[in-house]
Amino acid sequence: MKLLTLARDLQRRKARERQGLFVAEGIRTVEELLRSQFVIRGAITSPALDTTPRGVALRAQIAASGIETLELADRQLETTSDTEAHQGVLAIASVPMTELWDLPNADSLRLLVLDAIQDPGNAGTIVRTAAALGVTATFALPGTVDLWNAKVVRSGMGAHFHHPCLSGTWEEFDAFRQRRGFSVWAADAHGDVVDGLESPKRLALLVGNEGGGLSADARARADRVVALSIASQVESLNVAVATGILLYELR
Amino acid sequence: MKLLTLARDLQRRKARERQGLFVAEGIRTVEELLRSQFVIRGAITSPALDTTPRGVALRAQIAASGIETLELADRQLETTSDTEAHQGVLAIASVPMTELWDLPNADSLRLLVLDAIQDPGNAGTIVRTAAALGVTATFALPGTVDLWNAKVVRSGMGAHFHHPCLSGTWEEFDAFRQRRGFSVWAADAHGDVVDGLESPKRLALLVGNEGGGLSADARARADRVVALSIASQVESLNVAVATGILLYELR
Numbered sequence: 001m002k003l004l005t006l007a008r009d010l011q012r013r014k015a016r017e018r019q020g021l022f023v024a025e026g027i028r029t030v031e032e033l034l035r036s037q038f039v040i041r042g043a044i045t046s047p048a049l050d051t052t053p054r055g056v057a058l059r060a061q062i063a064a065s066g067i068e069t070l071e072l073a074d075r076q077l078e079t080t081s082d083t084e085a086h087q088g089v090l091a092i093a094s095v096p097m098t099e100l101w102d103l104p105n106a107d108s109l110r111l112l113v114l115d116a117i118q119d120p121g122n123a124g125t126i127v128r129t130a131a132a133l134g135v136t137a138t139f140a141l142p143g144t145v146d147l148w149n150a151k152v153v154r155s156g157m158g159a160h161f162h163h164p165c166l167s168g169t170w171e172e173f174d175a176f177r178q179r180r181g182f183s184v185w186a187a188d189a190h191g192d193v194v195d196g197l198e199s200p201k202r203l204a205l206l207v208g209n210e211g212g213g214l215s216a217d218a219r220a221r222a223d224r225v226v227a228l229s230i231a232s233q234v235e236s237l238n239v240a241v242a243t244g245i246l247l248y249e250l251r
Numbered sequence: 252m253k254l255l256t257l258a259r260d261l262q263r264r265k266a267r268e269r270q271g272l273f274v275a276e277g278i279r280t281v282e283e284l285l286r287s288q289f290v291i292r293g294a295i296t297s298p299a300l301d302t303t304p305r306g307v308a309l310r311a312q313i314a315a316s317g318i319e320t321l322e323l324a325d326r327q328l329e330t331t332s333d334t335e336a337h338q339g340v341l342a343i344a345s346v347p348m349t350e351l352w353d354l355p356n357a358d359s360l361r362l363l364v365l366d367a368i369q370d371p372g373n374a375g376t377i378v379r380t381a382a383a384l385g386v387t388a389t390f391a392l393p394g395t396v397d398l399w400n401a402k403v404v405r406s407g408m409g410a411h412f413h414h415p416c417l418s419g420t421w422e423e424f425d426a427f428r429q430r431r432g433f434s435v436w437a438a439d440a441h442g443d444v445v446d447g448l449e450s451p452k453r454l455a456l457l458v459g460n461e462g463g464g465l466s467a468d469a470r471a472r473a474d475r476v477v478a479l480s481i482a483s484q485v486e487s488l489n490v491a492v493a494t495g496i497l498l499y500e501l502r
Contacts, residue, residue, distance in 0.1 A: 121372070125489045132481050132488050157487075228499065230383050236408075237383050237495065238376045244492035245499045248479065 003042045003070045006092060007080045013146045016095070022148035025083045025090040027058055032158030033091055034061060041092040042068040046077040049088030058089060067091070082150035095148055097164050100176040103137055110135045111182065111204040112247070113173065115218050116143035117239060118209060123147060124155020125240040126207075131156075131163035133247040139204075140167040141217075170217055177204060183223050187246055188214040189236070191225030199250040207246070210239045254293045254321045257343060258331045264397045267346070273399035276334045276341040278309055283409030284342055285312060292343040293319040297328040300339030309340060318342070333401035346399055348415050351427040354388055361386045362433065362455040363498070364424065366469050367394035368490060369460060374398060375406020376491040377458075382407075382414035384498040390455075391418040392468075421468055428455060434474045438497055439465040440487070442476035450501040458497070461490045 001009070009015040010023050021041060024033045027049075033040065043062050049055040062069055077086055103109070112130045117123050123145050130138050140147050147153075147165040156165075177184060183200035187207045206218045214225065228237070228245055237245070252260070260266040261274050272292060275284045278300075284291065294313050300306040313320055323331070325339065332341055354360070363381045368374050374396050381389050391398050398404075398416040407416075428435060434451035438458045457469045465476065479488070479496055488496070 125492060129488060129492050237380055238491065240489065241376060241380050241492050241495035244488065245496050248496045248500075 003044055003068065003092070004072070004080065006041070007044055007090060010092065011082050011150070013149070016146065016148050020095050020098075021092055022095055022153060023082065023090055023092055023150045024153055025081050025150050026085065026087045026154055027052070027055055027089060029154050029158060030062075030089050030091045031058055032161055033093055034065065036161035038096060038161055039094040040065075040067050041094065042070065043089065043091040044070045044072055044077060044080065046072045046074045046086075046088045048074045048077070048086070051088070055088060062089075083154050090150075098166060100137075100139060100166055100168060100172060103164065105180065106136075107201060109180070109182070109202045110251075112138045112243070113204050113206045114138065114140045114144045115206055115208040115215055116141070116212060117207070118143070118145055120145050120149055120151035121155045122238070122240045124152040124157075126243050127152065127156040127163060127165055128159040129240060129244045129247065131159035133244070133251055135163070135247060137164035137166055139173065140165070141170060141173065170221075173204075174221070177221075184221050185224045185226050185250075186214055186218045186222035187227065187242065188225050189227055189230075191227035193229045194226045194246060194249045195229060197226065197250070203250065205246060205250065207239060207243050210236055210242075254295055254319065254343070255323070255331065257292070258295055258341060261343065262333050262401070264400070267397065267399055271346050271349075272343055273346055273404060274333065274341055274343055274401045275404055276332050276401050277336065277338045277405055278303075278306055278340060280405050280409060281313075281340050281342045282309055283412055284344055285316065287412035289347060289412055290345040291316075291318050292345065293321065294340065294342040295321045295323055295328060295331065297323045297325045297337075297339045299325045299328070299337070302339070306339060313340075334405050341401075349417060351388075351390060351417055351419065351423060354415065356431065357387075358452060360431070360433070360453045361502075363389045363494070364455050364457045365389065365391045365395045366457055366459040366466055367392070367463060368458070369394070369396055371396050371400055371402035372406045373489070373491045375403040375408075377494050378403065378407040378414060378416055379410040380491060380495045380498065382410035384495070384502055386414070386498060388415035388417055390424065391416070392424065393420060421472075424455075425472070428472075435472050436475045436477050436501075437465055437469045437473035438478065438493065439476050440478055440481075442478035444480045445477045445497060445500045446480060448477065448501070454501065456497060456501065458490060458494050461487055461493075
């Protein structure tokens with residue numbers, strides 16, 4: 001498939017899953033992608049890339065790497081990209097790992113499980129946070145935005161390229177969790193305050209969307225429900241901020 | 252000034268500061284505004300508000316409150332609002348407190364100080380986080396987005412209506428800090444790890460923009476530089492997430 005057709009096709013989740021490919025948009029994301037071990041299928045650029053020294057350097061790096069490259073007009077690239085500011089560059093690469101079973105069977109494992117996190121910006125920030133706080137992998141359940149969506153990848157700021165981002169069903173999670181002996185802790189405003197709790201060696205932390213509270217599916221699987229101690233009950237935290245604090249407390 | 256002219260004028264920071272007014276956009280934000288003690292100058296609605304039961308209820312509440320209201324076509328409201336999805340409603344209200352000296356002179360005070368935080372979404376999430384974690388007030392230094400910008404207010408999810416959001420210069424901060432005896436801790440990747448540190452009774456926590464690191468102005472004022480313990484040095488956290496974790500650790 002030609003690069004242009006491919007990039008447009010990959011705006012749909014089904015196409016990404018079928019092809020095992022995703023799109024990285026913007027200078028920083030593509031820089032990080034080039035620095036990673038990912039297999040890159042091609043790049044699309046436009047004159048907008050030449051408006052900053054960093055963009056010019058990235059163009060040179062892409063040329064030197066021998067990656068198949070297509071040059072478009074700015075307007076054309078705009079209709080091909082999914083995020084607001086493409087900055088004159090996108091790249092197409094392979095999704096490297098797709099199964100929970102591919103994860104290492106280590107003594108100490110931390111799995112972050114996303115239940116119905118719909119906002120791409122929040123999901124990307126969560127992936128970035130999980131990577132920075134030493135989580136083994138992030139697993140997205142149905143109802144959660146595709147972690148390989150271009151907006152999520154962009155908000156991840158490069159974290160996707162060294163932190164496994166997986167997705168699957170509750171049944172896959174159940175089988176994996178049981179076989180590998182994970183404790184499941186779910187985050188909810190009405191749980192045990194997390195401060196000072198000792199975290200199990202193999203922990204799956206379940207977080208759901210703000211406002212929605214814990215889903216019945218999540219509640220049914222939780223060995224423990226945990227919360228942050230928050231000043232006033234009226235307030236809530238953004239889901240990425242809450243997840244960051246929980247992961248920091250439980251690391 | 253007529254409501255329509257006023258709302259358009261208030262898209263500019265200078266106008267907001269001169270008039271002492273701001274704009275709250277979207278259903279949730281206006282609901283929270285009506286629940287607050289804020290003085291409301293007027294509301295502008297459009298038919299889009301009637302597409303959800305929650306919108307219909309809000310329209311009834313606005314009507315019952317006796318607030319001056321202007322009905323526009325959806326397209327007209329769009330050109331008047333600053334955020335992507337106005338949801339058929341905005342309201343104009345007075346900014347209640349503008350000076351550090353208006354803050355209570357209590358024993359235990361926590362001030363969050365923002366140095367060059369430019370992204371409105373991050374700034375709003377930070378205000379929301381500060382409110383939820385019991386911070387006394389948020390103070391924006393020059394170079395930081397106006398905390399009363401409509402996008403920031405919207406990301407704040409109502410936190411602006413009970414958490415003081417102030418702005419001013421380094422000189423004002425210096426005078427206040429000295430007179431009220433605040434310790435100043437600044438966040439930076441290369442600081443003392445914050446875990447387990449005992450936080451001063453009167454603490455001003457300075458956070459800067461990601462990537463930029465600590466500014467010279469901030470460094471010159473810091474009694475202590477603090478950091479989060481992060482798995483890999485390659486990684487960084489989103490500024491709102493990092494601020495949330497620091498505030499939680501130091502509460």
